[in-house]
Amino acid sequence: MLVAYLLVGAALFALGLIGFVTRRNLIIMFLCTELMFQGIVVNLVAFGRYPLDGNPTLDGQVFSLFLLAVAAAEAALGLALVVLLYRYKGTLDASVWKLLKDV
Amino acid sequence: MLLAQASTSLLPVDLYATLPFWPLLGAIFTGIMIALRLKAERAFWPVVLGVGVSAVLGVILFFDLPGMLPHKADAGVTGHVAEAAHEYHDPGFTHTIYNWISLGDENSLKHDQWISVNFYFDGLTGIMIAFVTVVSLMVMIYSIGYMRDHHGHPERGYERFFAFMGIFVFSMAMLVFAGNFVLLYLGWELVGLCSYLLIGFYYKKPSAAAAAKKAFIVNRIGDFGFALGIFALYMFIRPLTHSGENPLDYAVVFHYIGELSQGKITLVALLLLCGALGKSAQFPLYVWLPDAMEGPSPVSALIHAATMVTAGIYMIARCGPIFAASQTALNVIVVLGVIGAMLAATMAMAQYDMKRILAYSTISQLAYMFVALGCSTPASGVFHVFTHAFFKALLFLCAGSIMLQMGHIIDLRRFSGLRNILPHTKRLMLIGCLSLAGFPLLAGFWSKDEIVHASFVYHPIVGALMLITAGMTAYYTFRMYFLCFHGPLRLPKEAGDHPRESPPVMIAPLYVLALGAIVAGYVGVTFTMLMGDSFLGFLKPHGYFHHYLHASTVVGGEQHGGGLWLMYVSSAIAIAGIWLAWVRYGDAPVEDPDKAALGGLWRLWNAKYYLDELYDRLFVRPLRGLGRFFFATDNNGIDGLIWVVTAVPRAMGGGLRLLQNGALQGYALGMVIGLTVIVLLWRWLEINGA
């Protein structure tokens, strides 16, 4: 059972990572990080429920709750930033923001 | 050997160890005042107070120290030089404040070795610190009045002057207290830095800026040798040390120095000597000192006469066990000393700039001290350092007082007959001149006579040359004195209409110094009732001073007895020199009689043997050419080379810059690729067995 859950978690994480790299819309990118966090939550809960040494603890579940809290805090911050950025340029395309660069 | 440990000190050692930091604290306060742009009028207070505290501590330490030192059961004379080096008894104690740089590595057996911040206390420390702080305090007080224009307003940079002086006293005290060679070097460089900053105090004057640069560069030459000497010591001594012994501490170095081969010791001694030649302005590195007189007079008095320039003497005296083990080095010291003494004295005879005459006489007197060191009588050398500090500081400050009232004119051809205008200065200057000339019973007489005596023991020719130089010293000193104060009253127009005596804040410290110039010699003589064995029937050379120093300067052993006739001879020579000066310059003639009488020789002296020109031709110009060459190669060749060498990093940078294109996605992609590469790499390493 554990392996299946872990595969789901890893798949979610990988999808999030790939999405983060390939998408340009700031909100979609942000949702991709959320996806990554959900993959981690799946991992944690799976480990909590099916521990390797067969001695379940609640740490995984607790961790996942905190992770959600952190994700929520990040969401608040991210959306605030997105609103501000939109006010400046009128678009959510991440690639228009290149004021700061080397070349 | 019985060691009675230091429990009988008046004040705790930790308190004495704070001595250097009071002037620094004062300087920091003044620095804050500068930063806050407070009024310059009061800027001297923090530094003068700081130096005052130091001086009080210094004097108490001087009297307290003998009780603190470990007492040796047999204070017997270790006469033979080589023997002394082998049987080195630590005459003082090292007070460690904290460990600074770790030299030990934990994997070897020598894991507990440090360059510590530690202070070394022995007789030499006590004497040096006492007179350095007291003379500094006097000069500081004098400066309160001196560093002002003729309306009594502080000069531009008044507060900067005091801040630098505070840092100087701190550095000098660190130099004297230092318990290891690294700290000594640090103090050494710091006093050099202060000297540079203060010579260039009037940095808007091109000559002052040039003089500052010259002093700095000439000192670099010496310091380079000094640094090499310390490196060599570390290299030679460290293999001999054990865990817990810091390889650059004085006590450790002197303990093990005897185990080195003669060649190594001579090498170290000569390298250290290089540093002393530069700092103490000895032939051939003396050229910076006369130019250094471009700085304010108190600077000349304190740094370039009384304290900093004696650091070289102090260092050699401190490193006695090293020098004593190398007769070659001692001989080199004597030869350089004799050359320096004669050269500087003759040059001084044909100058008109009062401060330069005094500068040459400083070089000459420092050379006397070198001769004393070379003749294995460091106690006499240090004694002369001690007395010289008083009368030379006095003379420079008097010259400063004259200069201030003459509108910054110091050329003896421009004024004369100042005896009525500057009565106090005249009186004080007379005392200083008599002391410098070696007039009997004054401070300079006692110490100089000891050196002359030692040099006679070393070699009669050296002794004779020293005596002749002493005569010349008396002559040129009083030539200067008579030209200044005697004859008809003549004033330069820069002096204004009513030149008057300097304010009390300047004169009062001069009286203290004058007292020193008279009585400082008596700490080095003994009153005796034995008519036959004494000078003038009740005075006998060697006294408290020498006992005080005894343990620190075991090197050469006691001075040989007898030779009282020499005292009468040197008195006669000094008086003869003064008399000759009176005859020729007593009425301050406008036409210099020596110039006519000596002709070519006088011109040679006046032109300082053309040595500056020679140096210019031999070293400065070729070096400047070399510098230009290097600059050109630097611009074309080296820069080209660097361009080539850094081409790879720059090309890499150019490539990597393309990744820093500001795109969020690009960065994310780079990070993810990096992550993937690392995971795959780990996988690959594991499969291939790492």
Place this chain on the structure above:
Amino acid sequence: MPSAAFAISITSLVPELILAAVGCVVLLMTQAKSGSVRRAVPGITLSGIVLAILILRFGHLLGISVGADSINGGLVFDGLAGFVRVSALILGVLIVLVSWVQPADEERGEFFSMMLFSLAGLMLVGPSADLIVLFLALELVSIPTYIMVALSRPGPRPLESATKYFYLGAMAAAITAFGFSYLYGVTGGAALDAGAVDRIVDALRDPDSPAHNLATIGLLLSVVGLLFKIAAVPLHFYIADVYQGAASPVAGLLGFVPKLAGIVAIFKIISLTGWATTEGALFWILWIVAVLSMTIGNVLALRQTNIKRMLAYSGIAHSGYMLVGILAGPIVAGERAESIMGDGTAAVLYYVVIYGIANLGAFALLGLLRVRGRPCETLRDVAGLLRYYPSIALLMALSMFTLMGMPPTPGFWGKLSIFGSALAAAEFAPALYHDWIIALVIIAVLNSALAAAYYLRVIAAVLLFESDEPAEPTPREAPMIGALLCGFLLLVFAFYPKPLMRLGRDASDRLLVPPPTVQVESTSAIVAEATLLDESPPF
């Protein structure tokens, strides 16, 4: 007795709680109508930090047992915790002074409250002995810094900078958390104790065990994600843009707070492997990351004329040097002495603080200066300062010399101890690794030489060049005092480095010996506190 445990834990956390509480107060003060109340914000922030320092130092006199040895579960107040707390608070004072006038009047409350939360997070990273607490503490460090970057000055640039920092930071946090989830899976609990170390070490040793891959991936992803915090290759891309966009004092803060947090977190994760850093796959990963960080950071900095970007890139290189120390690991030889030579982690801790101070000092001075009303950023802007503002010029030179590692600045002692401990570690490593460690040290030394090129350019510009239009310092006392204090501390640590080294030594003492496994009864208490702290930043 859960209630007793809870009581102990609260007093142990008093300094952190003070910071959090003052942060809340300051946040509320922003809403005040009166300008004078708002202007009091930096002062209150500063007094909060000073109060925390006083409690930390003298709390025991009041019966507050700050840093009582351990709270069951999540927090362990060992030497490392002490080091992090002390350095965070002292640097905190400097940071507050330096950024005294930074954001606009209306936003100062938010700004300073975020600063306090971030510092509180840093102080929690030190004692955290639990994956959950560690992760939360790290996020508590990061999230406020994103906001600080955005608030630090007006205009689109800080906004762009904050966006990049935030998005990439969130991604890195996700990577770290993913690694943590696998580590949790292998150890079967969140605690970073001796039991966890045993399991991880077993899993790593045995390639056939089911946990092996989980452990490796968990370890790798955790460490790589944390490389973002210290801006090491390959997660370094953001740093120049972020530093450039943020106001100078914030850039100075970013050089210390996340860096120390990241370094300490990496310590804690690598501790799980029993410091198997001088052999095996971990060695190679660290070796490559260290070399790439040093080299890439330096070559990128070499081409910069913008000082903020240059310092940012040089920060990558400094992380590379720190990784050399991490590779050397804690005390390699049994012999104990007072010096930190041979103790890689102590050397790294020393170095992080010195780097933080010097970096902050440099950015403080940049922040002080204005050229024609705009902030001073490029080499041309700082040219000829010596003539007009000698104290600023000398402070700048001191900071640069320290960063360069010129003796006798503390930067030199730091590099010396890091490289020295790597060499000492080489003595105990197997033959193959021995040579590679030596090679690493040689590369590091060459890189230091390369770095001198661009630091000297700043020094030359400040001290030697002339400028018709020199930068003007803003007439503000607090940032100037902050910069002076930075310089003063650098001088102190140059001539009296021992206390800091000893603190570092104490900190690395327990790194080899993880805390013993304990019963997980009172986790709820820890959790309660963590919630309290975590929820205080209002988003």
